[in-house]
Amino acid sequence: MLLFISGIINEWRLYLRQPSVWLSLLIVPGFAFLLAQGLSVEGDILTKRLTLLNNASIMLTLPIAVGLLTPSLLQRDHISQMAALIYVTPSTALSRYIYRASAFFSLLMLLMAISVILQVATIAPSLSQTTGLLGITLQNLIVLDIPILLLFTAIAMLCGRCFNSPMPTYFTLCIVWVSYVMLASVNGAPILAGSKIVNPQLYFIMSWLDPYGFTDIYRQIEQNANWAITPKTAVNRLIYGAMAIAMLYLSRPSLVPTLYPALPPISGGETTGWRKMKGNTTYLLALPFTKLLAPLRYNKRAIVTCNSIQLLIRPPSLLMAYFIYAGMVFSEVLSAIDYAEPFATIFPTSADALGRIVWDVMPFGGFVLMSIWAWQLCWHSKAKGIDELTAATPITNLQLIAGQCFALVFMWAAFLLLTATATLIAELYFGSSISLLTYCATLLLTGLPVLLFGLLCIAIHHLSPAPLIGGALCSMLILIKFSSLMGLFGIPHPLWDISGTPLQPAKLRVGFEMSISALLPFLLYWLVICVTLLAVAICRTHRGTGYTHLMSKGTSVPLVTCMLLILSATVFMHSALKQERALMMPNERHLIKANYEQRFQHWQQIPQPVVSKIDATVHFYPQKGYADIALNVSLKNNNNTPIHRVLIGNHPDFLPNLLQLEHAKLLSHDTQTQQRIFAFSRPLKPNEERLLMVNLRVENQTLWTSPTHHVVTEPFSYLRGVPLIPHVGFNDNFTLADPTLRKEYGLLPQRFPLPSELTQANRNANSEAKPIILTSTVIAPVNYHVVAPGELSKTWTIEQQGQKRRVFRFETGAPISAIPAWIATTFKNTKHPLVVAKRPLMLNMIGTDDEDASKVHIKAVEHTLSWFENEVAPYPYNQLNMVFAPDLGPSGYALPQVLIFDHLLSMRAKPTTPHLDQRYRRAVHEIAHQWFGHQLGFGLSADSSLLIESLAKYVELVMLEKHYGKDAMNALIEYEKRRYQQFQQRYVGQPVAFINASETPDIYSRATLVFAQFRQRIGDKPITDSLQHLFEQQRMSKAPVAAIDFVRQLKQHTEVQYHADINRLFLAPGYR
């Protein structure tokens, strides 16, 4: 026993001196700690959250930690060439095996224990609750963690005994990691975003055979906060515990032949057996490249590049990695090449096929491969001890590094070719529309950042004193790029997207136009960084022998120059980014909001005018990428007392060139919060109006992706009035909502009552989105179609700077909700004069290119408007515009009289089932917002979205049932039920009443389920009666109605026997 302890202590003495151990002690608990940041919960939910956090950290970090540790701890004898010294000691191979396995297991246990302790300390609000979590912590550690740690110890020991180099170990652990994450994601693991149960049989198998045992635990904690050791859990853990022990037993030294450091054949010994076969396979696979390189092999300028390429194409583990990558690309493309959304597919093009991989799989795969290649290129000769032999030749450092860079460029081209081939095979297999030009453009634009990262890695490795440091730096850069790590640290910045660009997917008819302007500046910036660091490497390092052998003299000046260049480029980029858009760190933004509230809160008590009319003149210059806007905003005093001073605020991204208030003087201008205080020279009397004149220019941004609602591109320009129109008075939306942040910045807690607690007395009315009269004059090039709210009253042509331009005059006549939008586009415009419920309606459809889809949308307009006319309230206008825009973000968006739909989902997508046409459903939903959102459901702070989104979901149910039948409605209910179940699985907050809910799944999916239940049990009549009453009430009182008014009306329009159901569905916490 004493010997055993002494052996383990001896191992630990070695562990404590290994950087990989300290690195894993930093990474694993650090990741666990970062995971635990964010939402704080209490009570039973705390135990559920702890279990999920524990599972997430073990699933995501354990294989990586084992991969990191195995080479330095378990393959050390061979890697360090110390096998001979160790094997001659009297300690038996078995005893060494036992010490190493035990020490390794204890290290993994330590990592997990520290992680769990950190998580408990982070999420528990008090010490008493920390002790309360002790039980579940121990249960997680003993039942879930120990068997999997044993299993990973067995895998690591097997790798240690079977492999002589780290690469196969990394590869094995990587496969284990990716395989489980993929398996978990198709089995509804709540810790993975978008995860769902794909196959019930697979789910059943996993509930018994999940190596981590999580599947059954997730099922349990879906219903309860705690999980219990069920027979299924017990059998599962015992199976894996036993399997781990069996693996450890079977791989013990007596059964697995020990790998001795092989001696080279002495003289002309012919290579035989498996080694020969292995060599032949590698040779054959690499043959095409070898032949390609043959003419260059003896060229003195190309020899470094050729040898470097050979190095990257010959190792079997790398060859296997390339095949796996190609397989992943093929399966990713083929699995969803025609996917549009649930129940809908598209006829795919090459852009769609490439779109499946070029934004995630390809960059990630490329970055990982580039970092491995750079590692191999830079450290291979040092690892093999030939670095100094090379350095002694007349080759220059420039030639050496340039040769490696050229090899990397060659491999990058091969990587793109591999990606293209795998995608093309998938396209050919599916039979989609292939465009080779799209391949060239897309792969080149998205592949350049991958190449730049490779060059960056080469520079980093040359400048690193040790491979581990270089590898850690490159891995850190990959982590920073592909995770939100810097955001979690509170320092988000576009430049953390290492060697990345803000390029967005190409959109039909627009292409890359919305983001292409940002590509070149970012590529140039990263190129400057790469070239500068490579220049430093060339100047400072000694021909591949590493940074430890520095060039001796005369290098400090170029080094300083290069560092200054990098610094200048970074400062320049940061300033340019900041100049285009208010680039702020979260704490800066919080501070501004806190300052705003502290300085201007008292304006809530000061009577302020409201916007009653807007006369807008919008000049679109799509070719030049900007639009000039002149707004004449009428401010009306709706109060009983005169107004002396006015507070006017602007959005920091849209600052006016001119802002003048009639008969008023600017008293102060707070540039930090962009608030202006005006004093009237003569007070604004009750019902009196004054004019606020605003001029501003909206430019298409060159370094940022265009904001969703403010786009000025040649084929399509769209400007939403909010937040271009200045805000009058104190703005509730510009305050800090998070209670912790409010406390931190010394602000009192916000006292907005819950929607369910709203009474007539405690309603906090705001001026947001009050109806206005809008007149728009839109000027655009002659070949453009223009859309704006209101009726087109007049149109004429003018000449401006020698060019003919068309002027369009729109007038709303009646007030509309104050979110105007102006659109100018070259897309096709078709007018459909309709008669709906005996009322004339002009339907403008912009951007249609599919007859069938257009018909579906026209049908949705007719059905919805008729239903509202008959059951609730008529559509108050004579025109409606439907714009099928390139993907702007939301699938559909409703502005007053203007509906914007995603072109792909609404025009290209076709339903896969006759039961549910998503195009129709979406159109109905957005049309319903002309009532719910633009006539009802605004004007009260902190009221729920029930009156806007949830009621629109209700209309979807009614329309589908009425015009597509019960099956269509049930299909929607089933779909929303599944979505809501997935949400519930990963939700860790307290259950809330439907009326108070603010989470998206509650507002949409739960709404469908609530109204489906209501309709089934009580029917539609109480709902339509209540809505009629609310519309009438709002029209009479001119005061906004609240969600609770709707619930009260439901009770008034139903028998008492149904009140319990109404309470359960709308007012009771949680959904049942």
Added chain:
Amino acid sequence: MLSISNLNKTYFDGTKAISNISLQCPTGMVGLLGPNGAGKSTLMRTLACLQPPDSGSITFNGINVLQNPNALRSQLGYLPQSFGVYPHMSCRQLLWHIATLKKIDKRQAAQQIATLLSLTNLTQVANKPVTSYSGGMRQRFGIAQALLGDPKFIILDEPTAGLDPLERQRLHSLLVKISKQTLVLLSTHIVEDIENLCSRAAIMMQGKIVDSGEIAALIAPLSGKIWEMDRRPECGIVVSESYHFGKDRWRVYHSEIPHTNAIACEATLEDRYFFQLNKEPS
């Protein structure tokens, strides 16, 4: 002390590394001579139980080494021709690590490590990582670890490689001292070292031992038949061709004086080794 009989080893690629080797080694220092690829390292690795032979037997002090390798390992010190070290570990830490593996009592280990560091002149740099050592310093570390645990059988493969003359001298003194109670098997290309240090030697060629025994006995057949001259001899067997102050020097084996200018010389182990080399087909 060490008895090897009919030892054979063929590698998986078909290379017959050692062929039917038999050798008796008593206490003291035994030299192993042979050209590159003769099988010296294979023999040493087999003796160190790093690889099993295909056939044959090895006995050390009555222990059947092939049946009970651990009994030998507890008495073995081994310095391979080339070796690496764990990174980030100082010399002292690595010696402690190996001492634990050699199951040396903690107090004894501390004492031995201090002594060996001093003997190998590494005390000053004992706390520096071995990976940062020069070739000679690393070799001295290798010697120190081989001597840990008072081994009764020491296998040294090229121990003086990379050592400066002073260190080489120190090592020689140490080995001579140790070999009074111990069997030291020494493989080196410096024939002079074997001649100076060892009482016995074995000559290996192409995986076989072509001759072995007391050094004097190995040299005896050449006695009175080695001649040195300043031009290529026309008769006899040229044992070696070397230079002295830039001038040619030929050593010749011949039963009679080969030329009037030839000077009779005392035969050395080097003459015996070169004589054997020239005799064996390449």
